[in-house]
Amino acid sequence: MSGKILVTGGLGFIGSHTVVALQQQGYDVVIIDNLSNSSIDVLAGITRITEKTPEFEKLDLRDKSSVKDFFEKYTDIAGVIHFAASKAVGESVQNPLLYYENNLASLIYLLQELSKKEQANFIFSSSCTVYGQADELPIKEESPVKKAESPYGNTKQIGEEIIVDTCKVAEGLKAISLRYFNPIGAHESAEIGELPLGTPQNLVPFITQTAIGKREQLSVFGNDYPTEDGTCIRDYIHVMDLAEAHVAALTRLLENKEAPKYEVFNLGTGKGSSVLEVVNSFERATGEKLNYKIAPRREGDVIAAYADTTKANEVLGWKAETDLDTSLASAWKWEVKVKEAEAAES
Numbered sequence: 001m002s003g004k005i006l007v008t009g010g011l012g013f014i015g016s017h018t019v020v021a022l023q024q025q026g027y028d029v030v031i032i033d034n035l036s037n038s039s040i041d042v043l044a045g046i047t048r049i050t051e052k053t054p055e056f057e058k059l060d061l062r063d064k065s066s067v068k069d070f071f072e073k074y075t076d077i078a079g080v081i082h083f084a085a086s087k088a089v090g091e092s093v094q095n096p097l098l099y100y101e102n103n104l105a106s107l108i109y110l111l112q113e114l115s116k117k118e119q120a121n122f123i124f125s126s127s128c129t130v131y132g133q134a135d136e137l138p139i140k141e142e143s144p145v146k147k148a149e150s151p152y153g154n155t156k157q158i159g160e161e162i163i164v165d166t167c168k169v170a171e172g173l174k175a176i177s178l179r180y181f182n183p184i185g186a187h188e189s190a191e192i193g194e195l196p197l198g199t200p201q202n203l204v205p206f207i208t209q210t211a212i213g214k215r216e217q218l219s220v221f222g223n224d225y226p227t228e229d230g231t232c233i234r235d236y237i238h239v240m241d242l243a244e245a246h247v248a249a250l251t252r253l254l255e256n257k258e259a260p261k262y263e264v265f266n267l268g269t270g271k272g273s274s275v276l277e278v279v280n281s282f283e284r285a286t287g288e289k290l291n292y293k294i295a296p297r298r299e300g301d302v303i304a305a306y307a308d309t310t311k312a313n314e315v316l317g318w319k320a321e322t323d324l325d326t327s328l329a330s331a332w333k334w335e336v337k338v339k340e341a342e343a344a345e346s
């Protein structure tokens, strides 16, 4: 394959794992990241796994002229995987303009540059939040997009619409939106993983931080939902499975000339797990005992969401392979490694 793959947000959680998967399948990668939610050390972690250092440009995608300069410097970008965004739902409610600016201006500036090209291939990080509480489970791609519950969710919906409209007029542009369910875990080497700043918003980092002693107790928000054990159900997908799906989607864009100009795929395992099932799985996989309590329901939580993955399985030829115990064991291995690194520093 000629040409490089630009991975924006490539030092972040999902981006770094995707860079590993891309390099391992022979792609040349250049990363853009402004380090607003990641560390430059991730570059070394990637290199230890793949034995190849990706190119790196520290750049803020909100700076339109820097984005333009980037494409003037790198004229051989064959595909773009766009992870860079702000992603904390609660923060987006407090600071909506930060989210609209960071998540939408960055997308627009990238698409403006790509629209000028004869051929461009674009993959967008979307989210299952676009479905809200779906009327039918498992959730298919055709499920209606519900009114967004937060500015963050809205940026994903508007982002998808911006891409659809741009694909209609930019002749050479093809794009895929990938709607992730709940990415968890870390690379099996524990060289890279998830590094939440502040209090984790997601269940699994909260679990591992509680088990390691950084947090006192996990709160399980609500056990009176209409599910088997009363707790909310989500579809937890291992981050390396998610990374492989990006490679499959990119390969489709690069190699399948018949592929439609715009497509959407759900990325999940297809299996829903309740919060208590995740807690039990974590204890089983790691031998750690978790301190948790049942707390009142949290506003805005949907009851259950899990993916119908038929389309991704059939069209991308991809399937999530990692089970929940293995995913949680990898998250734990990473948390232990982070603690060791912190202890060595202090």
Ligand SMILES: NC(=O)c1ccc[n+]([C@@H]2O[C@H](COP(=O)([O-])OP(=O)(O)OC[C@H]3O[C@@H](n4cnc5c(N)ncnc54)[C@H](O)[C@@H]3O)[C@@H](O)[C@H]2O)c1
Pocket: 008, 009, 010, 011, 012, 013, 014, 015, 032, 033, 034, 035, 036, 037, 038, 059, 060, 061, 062, 082, 083, 084, 085, 086, 087, 102, 106, 125, 126, 127, 128, 180, 181, 182, 183, 202
């Ligand atoms: N993690 C999840 O649970 C989840 C679920 C659904 C969708 N997503 C989406 O997937 C993408 C990646 O998520 P993640 O969990 O890896 O997040 P992350 O915060 O770990 O990674 C995002 C990276 O983008 C960088 N970045 C942010 N704004 C930038 C800017 N203006 N210019 C350059 N770099 C910038 C950050 O420094 C960070 O390294 C995001 O678009 C997110 O909304 C994530």
